[in-house]
Amino acid sequence: MDNKLVHHLLWERLRVGDQDAFFDLYKALYYDLVNFGIRVCGDAETSGEAADQVFISIWEKHEQLTRVENVHSYLRTFLKRKVLRILERKRKINDALTNAGAEGEWMEMSYEEFIVKVQTDELVRFKLKAALQKLTYRQKQLIHLKFFDGLSYEQIAEQTTQTIKTAYNTVYDAIKILRKELKD
Template sequence: MSIQEEKGKTLWSEIKKGNKIALSTLYNDHFQTLYEYGYRIYHDKELVEDCIQELFIRLWSKRESIQIRGSIKSYLLVSIRNAIFNEVKKSEKFFPISQEEVQLNFKVDYTVDSEFFKDHLQDDQITKLLEGFNKLTGRQKEMLYLKFFEGMSQEEVADIMGITVKASYKLSARALANLKDLMGISAPLLLSILEYWKRV
């Protein structure tokens, strides 16, 4: 178990005991991750921020009944994804849209208040990576983002995206193959690049 996962479990244990400072710490630790992921799903800053606020209000009010079996980060990502889709459904009730349509807008770039690429903006590989990445389908982009940019396990990615583990492996393999072709590089080189960013 990573240090982050261990800290998350400790904080959740304290939250269940009624520790508001632990809730605040959990919020501060994960706000940026939730915001960046949420904003990439749906480009509405206010809606995403409201969903994050509601998520933590729910965590506090339902803390005694909520059961978190995996990592707290995985639970929060699942929750924010579902919350955003539910809010979009409400706001688009006169013009119904599906999750697939929302996911078409999923994008990774330099513009979501992220420090992710801060020290590498001149790197040609990053330019090629992002150009290729954003030509993938929405589901493929989300898959690789969660797996490599957020460092989630294949099982966690499947849980977050609401698909089976088997389907997640197929989607991951297809996304990597497409990205490799779009970047014009070998599979081993692509994996080494993505594994590097997983460690940033």
């Protein structure tokens, strides 16, 4: 019997709560998933953590699982998403620690303060993203050129074939909109 069919049969047994099928599927695919995860993120520890979370999730939710034709591909996709979530969480924690360290507070910050800081940073990003949605395409483009690429108004005008005054006014109007949206 080929592996694809074996994995499919194990999956179907797992869906009805067969622990032996779960462990057999784990043994059959765990190391392959970890190796795939290493290729995705370049870190064995993160990959192993993600693979563990994948198998924990499928066992905890085995009753809600749907039929899957290619279990191996399904689990690879699931693993890739887990790896990305873990990396994002680690990045947020690292950013919060770096920002706190830069302010000289990290030694004094309690766990609760740290969590509030991470959540506050996420809220600010969410508000900024929502505020940016209020801008026109041209306003977003010019804001990016001015503040992310660091171009002068002269360079922006040259690059976008606008006058310097139009570039300045467009950026000014965009900043007014952002201030209004972020104030609320």
